[in-house]
Amino acid sequence: MRRFTWGVIKLVLASMLAGWLLGVFGITPESLLRSANLSPQDVSDFLTRASAWAAPRITLGAMIVIPIWLFTYLFIPSPED
DSSP: OHHHHHHHHHHHHHHHHHHHHHHHTTOOHHHHHHHTTOOHHHHHHHHHHHHHHHHHHHHHHHHHHHHHHHHHHHHSOOTTO
16 A cells, blocks of 8 residues: 555656646646647547446446455465465
């Protein structure tokens, strides 16, 4: 868990540094969207379509993967024992 937490902290710090550097050069989210010929509504529509596509597939996969993981977690001893 400690490794995961440290990874998240590093990711947040790297994102803050990148955001600060972009701000120094005057790059804003609006200017990035404009340069890609996108509007905030386009991004929202894309995310809605992507989640509508991904959600059923994630649910279906989880119906198989989670019971298998639970079975192996409960009944197969870890190498540390």
